[in-house]
Amino acid sequence: MPRTRHVLPGFRLSLGYTITYLSIIVLAPFAALAWKSSKGGVEIFTSTLTDKRVLASLELSFTTSFYAALVCGFFGVLTAWALERYSFPGRRILDAMVDLPFALPTAVAGIALCTLYAPNGWLGKILSPGGLKNLYVSWVETPNQWLVNLLEPIGFKAAYSSTGITIALIFIGFPFVVRTVQPIIQGLSLEVEEAAACLGANRWQTFWRVIFPTILPGTLAGMTLAFGRAVGEYGSVVFISGNMPFKTEIAPLLIVSRLEQYNYNGAAALGFILLVISFLILLFSNLLQAWNNKRTAR
Amino acid sequence: MAGIAQLNLPSGEDATRARIIARNQLARRATSDPFWMKAIVLTLSLGFLFVFFVLPLALVFQEAFRKGWEAYLKVFDDRATTHSIWLTLQVALIAVPLNTVFGLAAAWCVAHFRFRGKQLLSVLIELPLWVSPVVAGLIYVLLFGRQGLLGPWLFEKDIKIIFALPGIVLSTVFVTFPFVARVVTPQLQALGRAEEEAALTLGANGWSTFWRVTVPKIKWSLIYGIILCNARAMGEFGAVSVVSGHIRNQTNTMPLHIEVLYNEYQFVPAFAVASLLALLALLTLVIKSATTWFADRALRNAAL
Numbered sequence: 001m002p003r004t005r006h007v008l009p010g011f012r013l014s015l016g017y018t019i020t021y022l023s024i025i026v027l028a029p030f031a032a033l034a035w036k037s038s039k040g041g042v043e044i045f046t047s048t049l050t051d052k053r054v055l056a057s058l059e060l061s062f063t064t065s066f067y068a069a070l071v072c073g074f075f076g077v078l079t080a081w082a083l084e085r086y087s088f089p090g091r092r093i094l095d096a097m098v099d100l101p102f103a104l105p106t107a108v109a110g111i112a113l114c115t116l117y118a119p120n121g122w123l124g125k126i127l128s129p130g131g132l133k134n135l136y137v138s139w140v141e142t143p144n145q146w147l148v149n150l151l152e153p154i155g156f157k158a159a160y161s162s163t164g165i166t167i168a169l170i171f172i173g174f175p176f177v178v179r180t181v182q183p184i185i186q187g188l189s190l191e192v193e194e195a196a197a198c199l200g201a202n203r204w205q206t207f208w209r210v211i212f213p214t215i216l217p218g219t220l221a222g223m224t225l226a227f228g229r230a231v232g233e234y235g236s237v238v239f240i241s242g243n244m245p246f247k248t249e250i251a252p253l254l255i256v257s258r259l260e261q262y263n264y265n266g267a268a269a270l271g272f273i274l275l276v277i278s279f280l281i282l283l284f285s286n287l288l289q290a291w292n293n294k295r296t297a298r
Numbered sequence: 299m300a301g302i303a304q305l306n307l308p309s310g311e312d313a314t315r316a317r318i319i320a321r322n323q324l325a326r327r328a329t330s331d332p333f334w335m336k337a338i339v340l341t342l343s344l345g346f347l348f349v350f351f352v353l354p355l356a357l358v359f360q361e362a363f364r365k366g367w368e369a370y371l372k373v374f375d376d377r378a379t380t381h382s383i384w385l386t387l388q389v390a391l392i393a394v395p396l397n398t399v400f401g402l403a404a405a406w407c408v409a410h411f412r413f414r415g416k417q418l419l420s421v422l423i424e425l426p427l428w429v430s431p432v433v434a435g436l437i438y439v440l441l442f443g444r445q446g447l448l449g450p451w452l453f454e455k456d457i458k459i460i461f462a463l464p465g466i467v468l469s470t471v472f473v474t475f476p477f478v479a480r481v482v483t484p485q486l487q488a489l490g491r492a493e494e495e496a497a498l499t500l501g502a503n504g505w506s507t508f509w510r511v512t513v514p515k516i517k518w519s520l521i522y523g524i525i526l527c528n529a530r531a532m533g534e535f536g537a538v539s540v541v542s543g544h545i546r547n548q549t550n551t552m553p554l555h556i557e558v559l560y561n562e563y564q565f566v567p568a569f570a571v572a573s574l575l576a577l578l579a580l581l582t583l584v585i586k587s588a589t590t591w592f593a594d595r596a597l598r599n600a601a602l
Contacts, residue, residue, distance in 0.1 A: 007495055009504035014406040022422060025475060028441060079343040079346065081339060103526070107557055110535075111560050111568060115565075121357075123349070232433065235431065235536050239557075264446075274430050275433055
């Protein structure tokens with residue numbers, strides 16, 4: 001490295017402090033994780049990765065996170081579009097509200113969502129089987145029997161099922177998509193849309209052929225972040241999931257239960273696997289971001 | 299628009315004026331959505347925000363006040379509850395200043411200097427955000443726990459870290475690690491270092507340049523980073539739950555206490571404690587909006 005004299009002082013002090021602090025807080029514990037999971041040898045990894053309960057929990061974590069990321073992607077783009085392009089009363093308040101999952105403790109979100117979607121909760125009451133029928137019957141004085149029969153079987157179990165887990169993960173992941181897409185929509189130049197209109201495109205064609213390809217990489221990057229966050233999420237999920245082994249037990253919860261059984265090597269192995277997965281997701285998201293920067297560069 | 303319409307057109311050129319206005323209207327129509335599309339987008343996004351954000355928040359307060367004010371206030375007479383609040387404040391009071399000092403140091407060297415491995419350093423600073431909270435707790439158990447790397451040595455010296463305050467503080471520091479740094483660094487980068495260099499040229503030393511030029515310059519994003527860090531520090535659940543051991547009156551922070559109360563079907567106390575944290579979250583969002591507005595204004599002023 002060429003020795004350059006810096007005009008500003010404090011380079012060594014600030015860099016030294018940063019690296020020391022980073023080593024104590026982040027690197028040393030990671031070293032402990034690597035040490036502990038290597039202690040079990042290769043066997044502990046193969047036995048972890050062939051354990052039916054582990055596989056079931058990983059599959060559950062991945063599928064629920066995937067569906068949650070899809071929902072976040074759809075509503076996230078709509079919300080970012082509305083916040084940037086439309087003016088309506090309360091826009092600023094809504095814009096601030098989007099960050100709620102960053103500020104609200106996960107345990108609070110967890111018990112609130114669980115109570116909301118429990119079979120006797122505000123929303124759970126309507127969503128559970130027969131809930132719509134009950135709502136209809138209680139609202140109308142002389143219910144139409146044909147409609148009652150039609151509504152009777154509609155509904156599903158929201159809380160204490162994989163649907164409940166997905167609901168909690170949607171809550172957690174939503175701001176990641178909005179906050180990634182919003183600046184891209186802000187940076188879209190109106191001239192491009194005007195040019196599309198001049199060339200004879202209608203609004204729908206302008207959206208699908210001009211706007212959508214531009215915001216696609218950013219949307220995917222945001223969804224990947226939401227997915228990555230969702231795979232490791234714990235606090236908001238444990239209340240609403242019901243925690244049934246093989247059915248509604250997510251991977252982070254399995255680490256906790258292994259620790260509670262003093263199975264430290266097993267917990268370390270599963271923790272190491274989760275860590276590698278989140279590294280890969282983060283890497284993938286960075287690649288998407290690079291693609292996005294290329295797409296939006298002017 | 300108005301500027302164009304008020305152009306000093308010679309009289310008798312009304313036709314030109316009309317053409318300009320018509321062209322602008324056309325351009326506006328080409329870049330704005332038809333009414334039906336606005337209606338659909340707004341209904342879907344507002345409906346989503348109502349169901350996922352407004353309803354859960356409203357429910358927290360509704361459940362907390364289900365049995366009235368007196369029952370709500372009585373919750374805070376309980377010793378375990380007051381202890382959990384006190385412990386949470388203690389943890390935040392240690393963790394937030396530590397990460398603030400770190401955030402400033404990291405921002406100073408990443409924003410102001412070029413050096414080898416800067417990219418790697420930035421990634422490592424961001425890393426704790428993407429680690430599962432459970433893994434964040436687990437790594438400290440593996441380092442300091444009885445079966446851990448330093449466990450036997452700590453046991454010999456009779457130092458308790460896991461299932462005690464130091465463990466809770468450490469795991470909280472870990473999960474809130476990047477918050478100040480990742481907010482302050484881009485702001486400092488965007489504002490440049492010309493003012494610091496000017497101060498040094500005028501004879502100020504390093505420290506007074508830092509305190510009198512840099513800190514006032516970035517104060518809004520610094521406040522934003524600190525309150526975000528604080529909100530997460532007071533609300534962290536997964537990581538703390540793994541290292542704390544859930545000992546009532548000793549290692550139960552507010553979020554852990556909420557879990558205990560909820561699992562004991564004590565819903566009013568659980569939601570009463572939760573309502574405090576929900577209020578903290580709302581306050582955080584208000585301060586966040588205000589500070590980002592001020593920070594953006596500072597950036598715009600610097601660009602002018």
